[in-house]
Amino acid sequence: MKWIVWLMAFAAGAVPAAEPAVQPGNYVTERGWGNLKIESDKSGALKFSIEAMGGNAHSCSLDGEIRDGRATLEAMDPGKPCVVTFKRAADGVAVDSVDPQLCRYYCGMRATFEGIYLKPAPGCAPAALKRARDDFKRLYDRKDYAAARAKLEPALNNCVKTLDWLETGWMRNDLALTQFRLGDAAGCLRTLEPLAADAAKSEAQIRDDLPPSDADNWLPIAKAARTNLRLCAAAGK
Numbered sequence: 001m002k003w004i005v006w007l008m009a010f011a012a013g014a015v016p017a018a019e020p021a022v023q024p025g026n027y028v029t030e031r032g033w034g035n036l037k038i039e040s041d042k043s044g045a046l047k048f049s050i051e052a053m054g055g056n057a058h059s060c061s062l063d064g065e066i067r068d069g070r071a072t073l074e075a076m077d078p079g080k081p082c083v084v085t086f087k088r089a090a091d092g093v094a095v096d097s098v099d100p101q102l103c104r105y106y107c108g109m110r111a112t113f114e115g116i117y118l119k120p121a122p123g124c125a126p127a128a129l130k131r132a133r134d135d136f137k138r139l140y141d142r143k144d145y146a147a148a149r150a151k152l153e154p155a156l157n158n159c160v161k162t163l164d165w166l167e168t169g170w171m172r173n174d175l176a177l178t179q180f181r182l183g184d185a186a187g188c189l190r191t192l193e194p195l196a197a198d199a200a201k202s203e204a205q206i207r208d209d210l211p212p213s214d215a216d217n218w219l220p221i222a223k224a225a226r227t228n229l230r231l232c233a234a235a236g237k
C-alpha cells in the first residue's frame with residue numbers, strides 16, 4: 001500500500017509545470033522598431049496591441065485577446081485566420097505567428113511584428129522617454145544646459161538598446177549640442193561619433209543607401225550631425 005502511495009506521488013510530481021503566462025506590461029524590441037502592450041481587463045482577459053515599423057515607413061498594427069498564449073485574428077480568408085503566439089522569453093515576450101503569410105494582412109510590405117519584445121529598462125518606456133525629452137527641451141530653452149544634460153544623457157545611455165534609430169539620432173544631436181554649450185567639445189564629438197560616417201555623406205549618397213521615406217527621415221539628422229561635428233571640432237582646437 002505504501003508503495004502504491006509513493007508511486008502515485010512520484011507520478012504526480014513528474015507532471016511538468018505549466019509554462020507561465022505572459023505578463024501585462026509594455027515591451028519594446030531591440031532598436032525600438034516594435035512596441036507591444038499587454039493589459040488585463042476586469043474579467044482577467046489579456047488584451048494586446050502591437051505597433052511595429054519596418055523599412056520605408058511600412059508598418060504593422062494589430063490587437064486582440066491572448067488565450068492560452070495565442071491570439072486568433074481575422075485575415076483575408078475567414079477560414080484561415082492569423083494566429084499570433086506569445087511566449088515568455090528571458091528578457092520579455094517572444095511574439096511569432098503560426099503562418100506568417102496569413103498575418104501579412106496586418107503589415108506593410110517591408111514590416112513585420114515577429115520578434116523578441118523586451119521589458120524596457122527603468123525610465124525607458126515610451127511615456128517615460130517622452131517626459132524626459134520634454135523636460136530636456138524645457139531646460140535647454142531656459143539655457144539651463146547642465147540640468148538639460150543631466151536629464152538627457154542618462155536617458156540616451158540607459159535606453160539606447162530599445163530606442164529606434166531616428167530617436168537615437170535626434171537624441172545624440174541634442175545631447176552633443178548641449179555638451180557644446182557647456183564647453184565639452186570632446187564629449188560632443190564622442191556623442192556624435194556613431195553619426196559621423198553618414199554626416200560625411202552627400203544627400204545623394206544617403207538617398208542611394210536608404211529607401212525614399214527612410215532617407216527623408218534620416219537626412220535632417222545627418223545634416224544636424226554634420227553641423228554639430230563642425231562646431232565641436234572647431235571648439236576643440
